[in-house]
Amino acid sequence: MLKVTVIGSGNVAQHLIRVFNNSPGIEMVQAYARTPQSLLHLLPENKITDSFHNLEEADIYIISVTDDAISEVASALPFSRRLVVHTSGSVSQNSLDSKNKRGVFYPLQTFSKNKEVDFKKVPLCLESEHPEDYIVLEKLANAISDNVYSVDSTQRQSLHVAAVFVSNFVNHMYKLGNDICQTHNLPFDILKPLITETAAKVQLLNPAEAQTGPARRNDQTTIQKHIDFLEDENMKEIYHILSKSIQNTK
Protein backbone atom coordinates (compact mmCIF):
# COMPACT_ATOMS: atom_id res chain seq x y z
CA MET A 1 0.00 0.00 0.00
CA LEU A 2 1.46 3.35 -1.10
CA LYS A 3 0.69 6.12 1.35
CA VAL A 4 0.11 9.44 -0.40
CA THR A 5 -0.55 12.98 0.83
CA VAL A 6 -1.67 15.74 -1.51
CA ILE A 7 -0.83 19.35 -0.69
CA GLY A 8 -3.16 21.75 -2.49
CA SER A 9 -6.82 22.04 -3.43
CA GLY A 10 -6.84 23.32 -7.04
CA ASN A 11 -7.99 21.52 -10.19
CA VAL A 12 -5.04 19.15 -10.48
CA ALA A 13 -4.99 18.41 -6.73
CA GLN A 14 -8.68 17.54 -6.77
CA HIS A 15 -8.37 15.29 -9.83
CA LEU A 16 -5.44 13.50 -8.16
CA ILE A 17 -7.28 13.03 -4.85
CA ARG A 18 -10.27 11.62 -6.72
CA VAL A 19 -8.20 9.09 -8.68
CA PHE A 20 -6.12 8.10 -5.64
CA ASN A 21 -9.35 7.53 -3.68
CA ASN A 22 -10.43 5.09 -6.38
CA SER A 23 -7.13 3.18 -6.69
CA PRO A 24 -6.88 -0.05 -4.67
CA GLY A 25 -3.09 0.06 -4.12
CA ILE A 26 -3.07 3.61 -2.83
CA GLU A 27 -3.94 5.02 0.58
CA MET A 28 -4.84 8.71 0.66
CA VAL A 29 -3.33 9.64 4.02
CA GLN A 30 -4.21 13.33 4.08
CA ALA A 31 -4.71 16.44 2.03
CA TYR A 32 -3.61 19.93 2.94
CA ALA A 33 -5.80 22.91 1.99
CA ARG A 34 -5.76 26.48 3.25
CA THR A 35 -9.54 26.26 3.28
CA PRO A 36 -10.37 22.65 4.25
CA GLN A 37 -14.02 23.06 3.17
CA SER A 38 -12.87 23.08 -0.45
CA LEU A 39 -12.05 19.36 -0.23
CA LEU A 40 -14.93 18.10 1.92
CA HIS A 41 -16.67 16.64 -1.16
CA LEU A 42 -13.64 14.40 -1.69
CA LEU A 43 -12.34 13.47 1.75
CA PRO A 44 -13.61 13.05 5.32
CA GLU A 45 -12.92 16.03 7.59
CA ASN A 46 -10.28 14.21 9.64
CA LYS A 47 -8.14 13.68 6.55
CA ILE A 48 -7.97 17.37 5.65
CA THR A 49 -5.66 19.78 7.43
CA ASP A 50 -4.82 23.45 7.08
CA SER A 51 -1.57 23.14 9.03
CA PHE A 52 1.69 21.67 7.72
CA HIS A 53 2.46 20.63 11.30
CA ASN A 54 -0.42 18.17 11.25
CA LEU A 55 0.97 16.28 8.26
CA GLU A 56 1.53 12.63 9.15
CA GLU A 57 4.00 10.13 7.73
CA ALA A 58 3.46 9.23 4.06
CA ASP A 59 5.50 7.61 1.27
CA ILE A 60 4.97 10.53 -1.10
CA TYR A 61 3.94 14.14 -0.61
CA ILE A 62 2.56 15.71 -3.78
CA ILE A 63 2.65 19.49 -3.86
CA SER A 64 0.00 20.63 -6.32
CA VAL A 65 -0.21 24.40 -5.94
CA THR A 66 0.39 27.36 -8.28
CA ASP A 67 3.89 27.49 -9.75
CA ASP A 68 4.82 30.58 -7.75
CA ALA A 69 3.96 28.94 -4.43
CA ILE A 70 5.75 25.60 -4.88
CA SER A 71 9.09 26.70 -3.50
CA GLU A 72 7.59 28.41 -0.47
CA VAL A 73 5.36 25.44 0.37
CA ALA A 74 8.28 22.99 0.04
CA SER A 75 10.35 25.07 2.45
CA ALA A 76 7.51 25.34 4.94
CA LEU A 77 7.19 21.57 5.35
CA PRO A 78 8.30 20.72 8.92
CA PHE A 79 10.01 17.43 8.02
CA SER A 80 13.02 16.24 6.03
CA ARG A 81 14.40 13.21 4.12
CA ARG A 82 10.95 12.31 2.81
CA LEU A 83 9.90 12.10 -0.85
CA VAL A 84 8.35 15.40 -1.94
CA VAL A 85 7.30 16.03 -5.54
CA HIS A 86 5.48 18.77 -7.41
CA THR A 87 3.08 18.52 -10.38
CA SER A 88 4.21 21.47 -12.48
CA GLY A 89 5.33 21.39 -16.08
CA SER A 90 7.46 24.48 -15.85
CA VAL A 91 9.08 24.47 -12.40
CA SER A 92 12.42 22.72 -11.95
CA GLN A 93 12.86 19.87 -9.52
CA ASN A 94 15.49 21.97 -7.75
CA SER A 95 12.91 24.56 -6.76
CA LEU A 96 11.89 22.14 -4.05
CA ASP A 97 13.70 22.46 -0.71
CA SER A 98 16.70 20.10 -0.64
CA LYS A 99 15.95 19.02 2.94
CA ASN A 100 13.61 16.46 1.38
CA LYS A 101 14.13 13.94 -1.45
CA ARG A 102 12.87 15.68 -4.55
CA GLY A 103 10.93 14.67 -7.62
CA VAL A 104 8.31 15.63 -10.18
CA PHE A 105 4.94 14.05 -10.96
CA TYR A 106 3.63 16.05 -13.94
CA PRO A 107 0.31 15.04 -15.51
CA LEU A 108 0.30 16.35 -19.10
CA GLN A 109 -3.38 17.13 -19.50
CA THR A 110 -5.79 20.05 -19.32
CA PHE A 111 -8.04 19.78 -16.28
CA SER A 112 -11.36 21.56 -15.82
CA LYS A 113 -13.29 21.59 -12.58
CA ASN A 114 -16.50 20.26 -14.11
CA LYS A 115 -15.23 17.74 -16.62
CA GLU A 116 -14.19 14.21 -15.69
CA VAL A 117 -10.86 13.01 -17.09
CA ASP A 118 -9.97 9.38 -17.74
CA PHE A 119 -6.71 9.24 -15.80
CA LYS A 120 -5.66 5.96 -17.43
CA LYS A 121 -4.94 7.99 -20.58
CA VAL A 122 -3.20 10.92 -18.93
CA PRO A 123 0.55 10.90 -19.63
CA LEU A 124 2.45 11.14 -16.34
CA CYS A 125 5.93 12.59 -16.63
CA LEU A 126 8.19 11.51 -13.79
CA GLU A 127 11.55 12.73 -12.54
CA SER A 128 13.42 12.09 -9.30
CA GLU A 129 16.60 13.21 -7.65
CA HIS A 130 17.45 9.67 -6.46
CA PRO A 131 16.96 6.53 -8.58
CA GLU A 132 15.37 4.58 -5.69
CA ASP A 133 12.65 7.23 -5.44
CA TYR A 134 11.88 6.86 -9.14
CA ILE A 135 10.72 3.32 -8.43
CA VAL A 136 8.24 4.60 -5.84
CA LEU A 137 6.97 7.34 -8.17
CA GLU A 138 6.63 4.87 -11.01
CA LYS A 139 4.62 2.50 -8.83
CA LEU A 140 2.25 5.32 -7.93
CA ALA A 141 2.00 6.47 -11.56
CA ASN A 142 1.36 2.97 -12.92
CA ALA A 143 -1.46 2.55 -10.41
CA ILE A 144 -3.44 5.36 -12.02
CA SER A 145 -2.24 5.70 -15.65
CA ASP A 146 -1.24 3.58 -18.64
CA ASN A 147 1.04 6.34 -19.98
CA VAL A 148 4.06 6.80 -17.74
CA TYR A 149 7.20 8.53 -19.03
CA SER A 150 10.60 9.32 -17.58
CA VAL A 151 11.13 12.97 -18.44
CA ASP A 152 14.02 15.14 -17.31
CA SER A 153 13.68 18.83 -16.43
CA THR A 154 14.63 20.17 -19.87
CA GLN A 155 12.33 17.72 -21.61
CA ARG A 156 9.54 18.63 -19.21
CA GLN A 157 10.02 22.31 -19.98
CA SER A 158 9.86 21.52 -23.71
CA LEU A 159 6.64 19.57 -23.13
CA HIS A 160 5.15 22.49 -21.29
CA VAL A 161 5.92 24.76 -24.25
CA ALA A 162 4.61 22.15 -26.71
CA ALA A 163 1.43 21.89 -24.63
CA VAL A 164 0.90 25.64 -24.98
CA PHE A 165 0.97 25.20 -28.76
CA VAL A 166 -1.24 22.09 -29.02
CA SER A 167 -3.72 23.10 -26.33
CA ASN A 168 -3.75 26.80 -25.34
CA PHE A 169 -3.04 28.15 -28.82
CA VAL A 170 -5.31 25.56 -30.43
CA ASN A 171 -8.11 26.62 -28.11
CA HIS A 172 -7.49 30.22 -29.14
CA MET A 173 -7.90 29.18 -32.80
CA TYR A 174 -11.27 27.68 -31.78
CA LYS A 175 -12.11 31.00 -30.13
CA LEU A 176 -11.28 32.98 -33.28
CA GLY A 177 -13.37 30.52 -35.33
CA ASN A 178 -16.23 31.11 -32.90
CA ASP A 179 -15.82 34.90 -33.28
CA ILE A 180 -16.05 34.59 -37.08
CA CYS A 181 -19.22 32.46 -36.77
CA GLN A 182 -20.82 34.96 -34.40
CA THR A 183 -20.07 37.87 -36.72
CA HIS A 184 -21.90 36.05 -39.51
CA ASN A 185 -24.81 34.70 -37.46
CA LEU A 186 -23.69 31.10 -37.63
CA PRO A 187 -23.67 28.67 -34.68
CA PHE A 188 -20.28 27.45 -33.42
CA ASP A 189 -21.85 23.96 -33.57
CA ILE A 190 -21.26 23.94 -37.33
CA LEU A 191 -17.47 23.84 -36.70
CA LYS A 192 -17.49 21.13 -34.01
CA PRO A 193 -17.30 18.04 -36.26
CA LEU A 194 -14.34 19.60 -38.08
CA ILE A 195 -12.60 20.29 -34.76
CA THR A 196 -13.13 16.69 -33.63
CA GLU A 197 -11.94 15.23 -36.93
CA THR A 198 -8.84 17.47 -37.06
CA ALA A 199 -7.79 16.22 -33.62
CA ALA A 200 -8.66 12.60 -34.54
CA LYS A 201 -6.54 12.73 -37.69
CA VAL A 202 -3.24 13.34 -35.90
CA GLN A 203 -3.85 10.36 -33.64
CA LEU A 204 -3.16 8.32 -36.81
CA LEU A 205 -1.19 10.52 -39.21
CA ASN A 206 1.72 12.72 -38.30
CA PRO A 207 0.77 16.41 -38.37
CA ALA A 208 2.90 17.25 -41.41
CA GLU A 209 1.07 14.59 -43.45
CA ALA A 210 -2.29 15.70 -42.11
CA GLN A 211 -1.82 19.34 -43.14
CA THR A 212 -4.36 20.64 -45.66
CA GLY A 213 -5.67 24.08 -46.67
CA PRO A 214 -4.74 27.05 -48.84
CA ALA A 215 -1.32 27.66 -47.25
CA ARG A 216 -0.35 24.02 -47.66
CA ARG A 217 -1.34 24.19 -51.34
CA ASN A 218 0.46 27.52 -51.74
CA ASP A 219 -2.86 28.93 -52.94
CA GLN A 220 -1.97 32.62 -52.70
CA THR A 221 -5.27 33.73 -54.26
CA THR A 222 -7.37 32.16 -51.49
CA ILE A 223 -4.95 33.32 -48.77
CA GLN A 224 -5.28 36.92 -49.98
CA LYS A 225 -9.06 36.57 -50.33
CA HIS A 226 -9.29 35.36 -46.73
CA ILE A 227 -7.08 38.13 -45.38
CA ASP A 228 -9.18 40.70 -47.25
CA PHE A 229 -12.36 39.09 -45.93
CA LEU A 230 -11.26 39.38 -42.29
CA GLU A 231 -11.99 42.77 -40.80
CA ASP A 232 -10.19 42.34 -37.50
CA GLU A 233 -6.54 43.48 -37.72
CA ASN A 234 -5.44 40.90 -35.15
CA MET A 235 -7.02 38.05 -37.11
CA LYS A 236 -5.46 39.32 -40.35
CA GLU A 237 -2.02 39.29 -38.71
CA ILE A 238 -2.48 35.78 -37.27
CA TYR A 239 -3.79 34.48 -40.60
CA HIS A 240 -0.80 35.95 -42.40
CA ILE A 241 1.85 34.68 -39.99
CA LEU A 242 0.48 31.15 -39.65
CA SER A 243 0.04 30.82 -43.42
CA LYS A 244 3.62 31.95 -43.90
CA SER A 245 4.78 29.42 -41.30
CA ILE A 246 2.89 26.58 -43.04
CA GLN A 247 4.29 27.63 -46.43
CA ASN A 248 7.82 27.65 -45.05
CA THR A 249 7.43 24.11 -43.72
CA LYS A 250 9.67 21.77 -45.65
Add this chain to the structure above:
Amino acid sequence: MLKVTVIGSGNVAQHLIRVFNNSPGIEMVQAYARTPQSLLHLLPENKITDSFHNLEEADIYIISVTDDAISEVASALPFSRRLVVHTSGSVSQNSLDSKNKRGVFYPLQTFSKNKEVDFKKVPLCLESEHPEDYIVLEKLANAISDNVYSVDSTQRQSLHVAAVFVSNFVNHMYKLGNDICQTHNLPFDILKPLITETAAKVQLLNPAEAQTGPARRNDQTTIQKHIDFLEDENMKEIYHILSKSIQNTK
Protein backbone atom coordinates in the same frame (compact mmCIF):
# COMPACT_ATOMS: atom_id res chain seq x y z
CA MET B 1 -35.55 8.26 -55.78
CA LEU B 2 -33.12 11.17 -56.21
CA LYS B 3 -30.90 10.74 -59.23
CA VAL B 4 -27.41 12.13 -58.63
CA THR B 5 -24.35 12.52 -60.83
CA VAL B 6 -20.95 13.42 -59.39
CA ILE B 7 -18.43 15.27 -61.55
CA GLY B 8 -14.91 14.81 -60.23
CA SER B 9 -12.74 12.11 -58.68
CA GLY B 10 -10.89 13.80 -55.83
CA ASN B 11 -11.21 13.22 -52.07
CA VAL B 12 -14.57 14.92 -51.62
CA ALA B 13 -16.01 13.40 -54.81
CA GLN B 14 -15.00 9.92 -53.69
CA HIS B 15 -16.44 10.36 -50.21
CA LEU B 16 -19.71 11.59 -51.74
CA ILE B 17 -19.94 8.71 -54.22
CA ARG B 18 -19.35 6.25 -51.38
CA VAL B 19 -22.08 7.70 -49.17
CA PHE B 20 -24.55 8.06 -52.07
CA ASN B 21 -23.93 4.41 -52.99
CA ASN B 22 -24.95 3.46 -49.46
CA SER B 23 -28.05 5.66 -49.20
CA PRO B 24 -31.37 3.93 -50.04
CA GLY B 25 -33.19 7.03 -51.37
CA ILE B 26 -30.41 7.98 -53.75
CA GLU B 27 -29.51 6.60 -57.16
CA MET B 28 -25.94 7.24 -58.32
CA VAL B 29 -26.56 7.75 -62.03
CA GLN B 30 -22.99 8.39 -63.14
CA ALA B 31 -19.68 9.87 -62.23
CA TYR B 32 -17.40 11.86 -64.49
CA ALA B 33 -13.63 11.45 -64.17
CA ARG B 34 -10.84 12.44 -66.54
CA THR B 35 -9.26 9.09 -65.68
CA PRO B 36 -12.15 6.66 -65.17
CA GLN B 37 -9.87 4.07 -63.56
CA SER B 38 -9.63 6.29 -60.50
CA LEU B 39 -13.24 5.49 -59.61
CA LEU B 40 -13.42 1.80 -60.52
CA HIS B 41 -13.20 0.80 -56.85
CA LEU B 42 -16.45 2.71 -56.24
CA LEU B 43 -18.58 2.29 -59.35
CA PRO B 44 -19.07 -0.19 -62.20
CA GLU B 45 -17.32 0.78 -65.44
CA ASN B 46 -20.56 1.63 -67.28
CA LYS B 47 -21.37 4.32 -64.71
CA ILE B 48 -18.11 6.20 -65.17
CA THR B 49 -17.50 8.50 -68.11
CA ASP B 50 -14.68 10.77 -69.22
CA SER B 51 -16.88 12.78 -71.58
CA PHE B 52 -19.41 15.44 -70.59
CA HIS B 53 -21.40 14.48 -73.68
CA ASN B 54 -22.15 11.09 -72.18
CA LEU B 55 -23.81 12.55 -69.09
CA GLU B 56 -27.37 11.33 -68.76
CA GLU B 57 -30.37 12.96 -67.14
CA ALA B 58 -30.12 13.40 -63.36
CA ASP B 59 -31.88 15.48 -60.69
CA ILE B 60 -28.64 16.95 -59.39
CA TYR B 61 -25.16 17.31 -60.86
CA ILE B 62 -22.51 17.81 -58.19
CA ILE B 63 -19.28 19.39 -59.43
CA SER B 64 -16.55 18.38 -57.01
CA VAL B 65 -13.29 19.54 -58.58
CA THR B 66 -10.56 21.99 -57.54
CA ASP B 67 -11.79 25.56 -57.01
CA ASP B 68 -9.99 26.86 -60.10
CA ALA B 69 -11.68 24.36 -62.41
CA ILE B 70 -15.30 24.76 -61.23
CA SER B 71 -16.23 27.57 -63.59
CA GLU B 72 -14.68 25.90 -66.65
CA VAL B 73 -16.35 22.56 -65.92
CA ALA B 74 -19.75 24.23 -65.38
CA SER B 75 -19.45 26.00 -68.74
CA ALA B 76 -18.41 22.80 -70.51
CA LEU B 77 -21.58 20.93 -69.52
CA PRO B 78 -23.57 20.36 -72.75
CA PHE B 79 -27.02 20.85 -71.17
CA SER B 80 -29.05 23.64 -69.57
CA ARG B 81 -31.87 24.30 -67.08
CA ARG B 82 -30.75 21.45 -64.85
CA LEU B 83 -29.66 21.70 -61.20
CA VAL B 84 -25.87 22.03 -60.99
CA VAL B 85 -24.08 22.59 -57.68
CA HIS B 86 -20.49 22.75 -56.53
CA THR B 87 -18.96 21.61 -53.21
CA SER B 88 -16.52 24.42 -52.53
CA GLY B 89 -16.36 26.57 -49.42
CA SER B 90 -14.75 29.51 -51.15
CA VAL B 91 -16.24 29.73 -54.65
CA SER B 92 -19.42 31.77 -55.17
CA GLN B 93 -22.59 30.23 -56.54
CA ASN B 94 -22.39 32.69 -59.43
CA SER B 95 -19.15 31.14 -60.67
CA LEU B 96 -21.33 28.39 -62.12
CA ASP B 97 -22.61 28.94 -65.67
CA SER B 98 -26.06 30.57 -65.59
CA LYS B 99 -27.39 28.28 -68.31
CA ASN B 100 -28.14 25.82 -65.51
CA LYS B 101 -29.95 26.26 -62.18
CA ARG B 102 -27.22 26.91 -59.67
CA GLY B 103 -26.53 25.89 -56.10
CA VAL B 104 -23.94 24.88 -53.52
CA PHE B 105 -23.55 21.66 -51.55
CA TYR B 106 -20.59 22.32 -49.22
CA PRO B 107 -19.55 19.64 -46.73
CA LEU B 108 -17.68 21.36 -43.88
CA GLN B 109 -15.20 18.65 -42.99
CA THR B 110 -11.60 17.65 -43.64
CA PHE B 111 -11.39 14.58 -45.86
CA SER B 112 -8.41 12.27 -46.20
CA LYS B 113 -8.14 9.54 -48.76
CA ASN B 114 -7.46 6.80 -46.24
CA LYS B 115 -9.71 7.76 -43.37
CA GLU B 116 -13.41 6.96 -43.23
CA VAL B 117 -15.71 9.82 -42.24
CA ASP B 118 -19.10 9.39 -40.60
CA PHE B 119 -21.15 11.49 -43.00
CA LYS B 120 -24.11 11.66 -40.62
CA LYS B 121 -22.07 14.13 -38.58
CA VAL B 122 -20.71 16.20 -41.46
CA PRO B 123 -22.36 19.66 -41.60
CA LEU B 124 -23.72 20.24 -45.10
CA CYS B 125 -24.08 23.90 -46.07
CA LEU B 126 -26.67 24.45 -48.78
CA GLU B 127 -27.46 27.36 -51.04
CA SER B 128 -29.56 27.60 -54.19
CA GLU B 129 -30.45 30.20 -56.77
CA HIS B 130 -34.12 29.16 -56.82
CA PRO B 131 -36.14 28.26 -53.70
CA GLU B 132 -37.66 25.15 -55.36
CA ASP B 133 -34.17 23.75 -55.92
CA TYR B 134 -33.35 24.21 -52.24
CA ILE B 135 -35.99 21.61 -51.43
CA VAL B 136 -34.25 19.10 -53.72
CA LEU B 137 -30.82 19.86 -52.26
CA GLU B 138 -32.20 19.58 -48.73
CA LYS B 139 -33.73 16.19 -49.51
CA LEU B 140 -30.38 14.95 -50.80
CA ALA B 141 -28.52 16.42 -47.80
CA ASN B 142 -30.93 14.97 -45.23
CA ALA B 143 -30.48 11.55 -46.78
CA ILE B 144 -26.80 11.49 -45.85
CA SER B 145 -26.32 13.88 -42.90
CA ASP B 146 -27.98 14.93 -39.65
CA ASN B 147 -26.42 18.40 -39.85
CA VAL B 148 -27.91 20.41 -42.67
CA TYR B 149 -27.65 24.21 -42.74
CA SER B 150 -28.88 26.93 -45.06
CA VAL B 151 -25.81 29.11 -45.63
CA ASP B 152 -25.57 32.06 -48.01
CA SER B 153 -22.42 32.89 -49.98
CA THR B 154 -21.01 35.40 -47.50
CA GLN B 155 -21.66 33.06 -44.58
CA ARG B 156 -20.06 30.23 -46.50
CA GLN B 157 -16.98 32.33 -47.15
CA SER B 158 -16.81 33.14 -43.43
CA LEU B 159 -17.08 29.43 -42.62
CA HIS B 160 -14.25 28.66 -44.97
CA VAL B 161 -12.05 31.22 -43.19
CA ALA B 162 -13.17 29.91 -39.77
CA ALA B 163 -12.32 26.39 -40.92
CA VAL B 164 -8.79 27.50 -41.77
CA PHE B 165 -8.42 28.68 -38.16
CA VAL B 166 -9.97 25.66 -36.40
CA SER B 167 -8.49 23.02 -38.70
CA ASN B 168 -5.53 24.11 -40.86
CA PHE B 169 -3.97 26.41 -38.27
CA VAL B 170 -4.80 24.01 -35.44
CA ASN B 171 -3.04 21.23 -37.34
CA HIS B 172 -0.04 23.52 -37.76
CA MET B 173 0.03 23.99 -33.96
CA TYR B 174 0.14 20.18 -33.68
CA LYS B 175 3.02 20.20 -36.16
CA LEU B 176 4.97 22.75 -34.10
CA GLY B 177 4.29 20.68 -30.95
CA ASN B 178 5.62 17.65 -32.79
CA ASP B 179 8.76 19.61 -33.81
CA ILE B 180 9.40 20.57 -30.17
CA CYS B 181 9.02 16.94 -29.07
CA GLN B 182 11.41 15.72 -31.76
CA THR B 183 14.04 18.29 -30.78
CA HIS B 184 13.93 16.96 -27.22
CA ASN B 185 13.69 13.25 -28.04
CA LEU B 186 10.13 12.85 -26.90
CA PRO B 187 7.44 10.91 -28.77
CA PHE B 188 4.52 12.92 -30.23
CA ASP B 189 2.30 10.29 -28.56
CA ILE B 190 2.80 12.05 -25.25
CA LEU B 191 0.80 15.05 -26.58
CA LYS B 192 -2.07 13.08 -28.10
CA PRO B 193 -4.34 12.79 -25.04
CA LEU B 194 -4.02 16.56 -24.50
CA ILE B 195 -4.95 17.19 -28.16
CA THR B 196 -8.01 14.96 -27.85
CA GLU B 197 -9.13 16.53 -24.58
CA THR B 198 -8.65 20.10 -25.86
CA ALA B 199 -10.95 19.34 -28.83
CA ALA B 200 -13.43 17.51 -26.58
CA LYS B 201 -13.66 20.43 -24.16
CA VAL B 202 -15.07 22.90 -26.71
CA GLN B 203 -17.81 20.46 -27.64
CA LEU B 204 -19.22 21.32 -24.18
CA LEU B 205 -17.77 24.68 -23.15
CA ASN B 206 -17.45 27.72 -25.34
CA PRO B 207 -13.82 28.37 -26.34
CA ALA B 208 -13.47 31.55 -24.29
CA GLU B 209 -14.46 29.65 -21.12
CA ALA B 210 -12.19 26.74 -22.01
CA GLN B 211 -9.09 28.91 -22.41
CA THR B 212 -6.23 28.10 -19.99
CA GLY B 213 -2.48 28.64 -19.98
CA PRO B 214 0.10 31.34 -19.19
CA ALA B 215 -1.33 33.94 -21.59
CA ARG B 216 -4.84 33.51 -20.18
CA ARG B 217 -3.45 33.97 -16.66
CA ASN B 218 -1.37 36.95 -17.79
CA ASP B 219 1.67 35.06 -16.46
CA GLN B 220 4.35 37.19 -18.14
CA THR B 221 7.20 35.30 -16.39
CA THR B 222 6.24 31.97 -17.96
CA ILE B 223 5.54 33.56 -21.35
CA GLN B 224 9.03 35.09 -21.39
CA LYS B 225 10.58 31.83 -20.17
CA HIS B 226 8.91 29.93 -23.00
CA ILE B 227 9.96 32.45 -25.66
CA ASP B 228 13.55 32.29 -24.37
CA PHE B 229 13.39 28.49 -24.37
CA LEU B 230 12.34 28.30 -28.03
CA GLU B 231 15.28 28.47 -30.40
CA ASP B 232 13.37 28.75 -33.65
CA GLU B 233 12.66 32.39 -34.60
CA ASN B 234 9.42 31.46 -36.32
CA MET B 235 8.13 29.66 -33.21
CA LYS B 236 9.16 32.60 -31.00
CA GLU B 237 7.16 34.98 -33.21
CA ILE B 238 4.07 32.74 -33.25
CA TYR B 239 4.27 32.24 -29.47
CA HIS B 240 4.50 35.99 -28.94
CA ILE B 241 1.64 36.94 -31.28
CA LEU B 242 -0.79 34.28 -30.12
CA SER B 243 -0.07 35.05 -26.44
CA LYS B 244 -0.70 38.72 -27.14
CA SER B 245 -3.95 37.84 -28.91
CA ILE B 246 -5.12 35.72 -25.94
CA GLN B 247 -4.18 38.46 -23.49
CA ASN B 248 -6.11 41.04 -25.52
CA THR B 249 -9.25 38.88 -25.44
CA LYS B 250 -11.91 40.57 -23.37
